[in-house]
Amino acid sequence: MNCREFRSFIDSFLSDELLVETNHELLDHLEDCRDCREQLAARRALRGRLRTAVRTSPAMGIDQSFAVGLRMKLRESALRPSFLGIFASYRLPLAAALAGLVVIAAVGYFFLDRRGSDEPVTARSGQVTQDSVVRSNNGEVVNAVRAAWTDLAELAVGDHENCAVKFNLAEPPISLSEAADKYGSYNRDLDRAVTSALEKRFPGSGPDKVEFLEAHFCLYKGRRFSHIVFRQKGELISVLVADTDLPFDTNALNEDVTVGPMHASGSRVGTHAVFVVSAMTDAENDVIATTIKPAIRQHIESAGA
Amino acid sequence: MFGSKKGREKGWAIFEAEALPLMPDVFRVAKWLARDAAVAEDMTQETYAQALKSFHRYTPDTNCKAWLLTILYRVNGKRRMKLGQLKLVEDTEEQIAETVAFEPSIPQHLTDDEIINAINRVPKKFSEIVMLTDVEDFAYKEVAEMLEIPIGTVMSRLHRGRRLLRQELAGPAREYGIASNE
Numbered sequence: 001m002n003c004r005e006f007r008s009f010i011d012s013f014l015s016d017e018l019l020v021e022t023n024h025e026l027l028d029h030l031e032d033c034r035d036c037r038e039q040l041a042a043r044r045a046l047r048g049r050l051r052t053a054v055r056t057s058p059a060m061g062i063d064q065s066f067a068v069g070l071r072m073k074l075r076e077s078a079l080r081p082s083f084l085g086i087f088a089s090y091r092l093p094l095a096a097a098l099a100g101l102v103v104i105a106a107v108g109y110f111f112l113d114r115r116g117s118d119e120p121v122t123a124r125s126g127q128v129t130q131d132s133v134v135r136s137n138n139g140e141v142v143n144a145v146r147a148a149w150t151d152l153a154e155l156a157v158g159d160h161e162n163c164a165v166k167f168n169l170a171e172p173p174i175s176l177s178e179a180a181d182k183y184g185s186y187n188r189d190l191d192r193a194v195t196s197a198l199e200k201r202f203p204g205s206g207p208d209k210v211e212f213l214e215a216h217f218c219l220y221k222g223r224r225f226s227h228i229v230f231r232q233k234g235e236l237i238s239v240l241v242a243d244t245d246l247p248f249d250t251n252a253l254n255e256d257v258t259v260g261p262m263h264a265s266g267s268r269v270g271t272h273a274v275f276v277v278s279a280m281t282d283a284e285n286d287v288i289a290t291t292i293k294p295a296i297r298q299h300i301e302s303a304g305a
Numbered sequence: 306m307f308g309s310k311k312g313r314e315k316g317w318a319i320f321e322a323e324a325l326p327l328m329p330d331v332f333r334v335a336k337w338l339a340r341d342a343a344v345a346e347d348m349t350q351e352t353y354a355q356a357l358k359s360f361h362r363y364t365p366d367t368n369c370k371a372w373l374l375t376i377l378y379r380v381n382g383k384r385r386m387k388l389g390q391l392k393l394v395e396d397t398e399e400q401i402a403e404t405v406a407f408e409p410s411i412p413q414h415l416t417d418d419e420i421i422n423a424i425n426r427v428p429k430k431f432s433e434i435v436m437l438t439d440v441e442d443f444a445y446k447e448v449a450e451m452l453e454i455p456i457g458t459v460m461s462r463l464h465r466g467r468r469l470l471r472q473e474l475a476g477p478a479r480e481y482g483i484a485s486n487e
Contacts, residue, residue, distance in 0.1 A: 011460070078316065079314065081310065
């Protein structure tokens with residue numbers, strides 16, 4: 001194979017679309033041709049840079065309040081019984097009489113549901129406020145918000161497992177300083193605020209001493225987190241902070257979430273969700289969460305975020 | 306939509322596990338197509354509404370992303386039809402073949418913004434293929450099915466798209482004085 005032939009295959013080779021035999025011919029050529037090796041490396045690097053640039057560009061990222069609102073709307077729509085669904089489940093000899101009852105029930109359900117949906121809970125606006133949750137008195141909305149919170153907590157656990165534990169994220173993290181310029185000034189020195197609070201609570205000489213390991217800003221399944229990693233009693237602990245438009249702190253939302261061996265203590269600080277994730281017990285997680293929450297609140301407020 | 310209450314819950318659980326995590330990807334492609342965040346959100350919402358309605362036609366554990374983007378492209382087609390944007394255009398592939406006179410070297414010191422601006426300057430017919438293969442990781446066959454074009458067309462547009470991107474990037478590099486024609 002000569003260089004011209006190699007160059008004619010290079011695009012398909014990069015896209016992994018060639019037959020095994022053709023790949024071998026190209027690799028044979030690469031062994032002896034430095035120019036083609038350099039050309040291939042440069043094109044492969046550009047491909048990677050394009051992918052990273054587009055995937056991490058803030059302009060191409062989905063607005064989280066929109067995403068949460070759309071998820072809630074889809075969930076409501078999926079779980080609401082349809083007229084046909086109700087009718088199909090009543091296939092009995094008295095189906096005609098039952099169908100009449102079902103029509104009345106469906107109209108009544110539709111009427112009640114319409115009253116509950118006067119609040120501005122829409123995917124388009126994404127504005128699920130505490131007032132709307134409380135005033136609407138709509139159990140489905142509250143459940144949907146709780147479900148969205150659980151989803152966020154599970155993403156935090158996933159980030160802890162794939163980033164802090166396995167170093168297995170698809171996109172490389174960036175520093176908190178860089179994140180401060182791109183994603184919010186609260187990222188700057190966030191790790192210092194958290195570390196300082198933990199060092200006061202767990203002094204350096206005690207058995208519960210907390211060891212700071214690293215801090216960065218990472219992306220997991222489309223979700224961005226400020227991520228600070230510690231070690232205590234031999235366990236890795238992640239403090240994860242994310243933007244959110246979910247409603248304010250309520251008892252219903254400060255719930256611990258367990259995913260496999262991992263526990264996540266979550267709470268709301270202004271327009272941010274803060275999670276402490278580790279394999280320690282809920283009680284141990286909660287101690288860390290209550291220790292750092294005031295420090296994070298003060299830090300975010302002074303950053304103007 | 307999913308029948309009985311158990312059926313609805315089960316169907317939702319599968320939809321939630323397979324389709325919802327892809328929402329950022331769907332939005333990214335929608336934003337690429339529409340160039341406007343609000344329009345992209347509308348397209349994403351419409352795509353997911355249609356996907357939920359027709360989820361019974363999707364086979365779990367197959368390529369959900371390709372399935373969702375196929376719906377997105379249909380949504381985009383309808384949107385463009387409404388705007389009167391679907392019309393026959395000249396095939397510019399021959400013209401572009403004449404103007405790409407050299408193979409530019411790939412510059413090293415470029416920012417993410419310069420790369421994104423460069424791909425935005427590549428004609429959409431070609432940049433779209435580069436986006437779907439290089440950014441969204443679809444195979445030629447999947448792109449061909451999504452866009453309803455032959456695989457050969459996917460390959461030739463990908464080749465041209467990547468080449469035009471390198472040419473666009475050679476521009477900023479020449480300004481820095483670090484690029485040369487091969």
